[in-house]
Amino acid sequence: MLPPLPATAPISAETRLTYVLRHFGQAYAAVPAVSIGYRDAQIQVTEAAGQFFSQTNPYPPEPVWREWLGQQIPFFFSPAADQPLLELLPDGRAHIHADLISAAFYLLSGWQEYFSDERDHHGRFPFTASVQHRYGFVAVPVVNYYFDILKTAVEHVTGQHCQPRQWAADAPFAAFITHDIDNLHSAWKAPAKAALKRRDVVGFGRQLWQHFTQSDAWDNLALVRQTVAEYGAKSTFFFLPNHLPTNSTPNADYRLTTELKTQIQALAAAGDEIQLHGSIGTSGHGLRLKREQHLLPITASGLRFHYLIWEPRLTPILLDSLRFTYDTTLGFAEHFGFRHSYCHPFHPFDFTQSRATDFLEIPLNVMDATLYHPNYLQLAPDEILPALQPMFGEIERFGGVCTVLWHNENFDPANLHNGPQQFHIIMDYLRSRKTAFVNGREICCRL
């Protein structure tokens, strides 16, 4: 099932440097001209990756932990910590005694999942197989810390201040509020099933009667948009144009009828963003993905895959070939945080062509289902915000984007675990921190 590893050329130090410095340049408003490299540079980085990037091992040697900005940070490819991490030399040069170029490349490019053979039953790279899980740093955007070290070196060498890129109205960070639309008609099923199970014929009959005579509680797109709009935010909806299950895993419980298409167009006309929710199997199948892209009544240039299914050996190439502008699938379903240890949008690495992808990845940070699900976390309602706050704080510290996925079905007041109340708590918090609410298109335009 796992696609074989294509034969790829070793990733040279120069390729790694170009890829990482491109992202460093995008993280700040203007980086003054300065040479950064392994040799003869104003900012000299100690090269310590050895042969790692000419082999196919998914995991580097254990990181060395060092402190930066008061936080313990893992440094992969770092020589022993017997020298200062950053040495600011009096002659206008600087020395970084850790190979943070290689470490940033390793994390941002998605190296671990590309070379790992581990996939779960949905074909996803499992959180438990990640270095973020192994070393416990999933909620720390380690690459942003690496860039802060580089920035400090640049400021020393040039005497100029490096401003982080600004969001609208000088907001300290941005929030991207998204909804995957998997179900519009199934709110009645769980209570009906529960009634049957307890042999409550009257209760079962009531559910059936309501189902056939009233609109479903999950047929709530107007409610979702209204709830989000009350925070001054715009929703981004991902619609799933496939109602047939794939390998007995459900896709949409709805069809793209004329009536629904009219509703989708009305949402777009009201200023919401409409994008594609690629059905199961499409992350590895260009033709099917393209067909789904054209089934929506609005041209979709952004997407997220259903079940967050992503095959690192195939999907990035597909997205570029179909000219998607952005994707926002890459978070771990099992845990909130930073799957690529970075809190800004970035370009994943195309290992077959040894270059950054054209499409932009807007990493997914927190999904409703992650917070309360038999296979994921089981946080009590009052544990949710305390659990997420450190991650939100990291995004704010580095002026990143916080991507939230709240399914429309979880705007149903019957959901007391990860439902509308918990959504409000998160939104109230984000608003209190003066975030800029943005949508996917605005994020893409900013870069």
Ligand SMILES: [Zn+2]
């Ligand atoms: Zn979905």
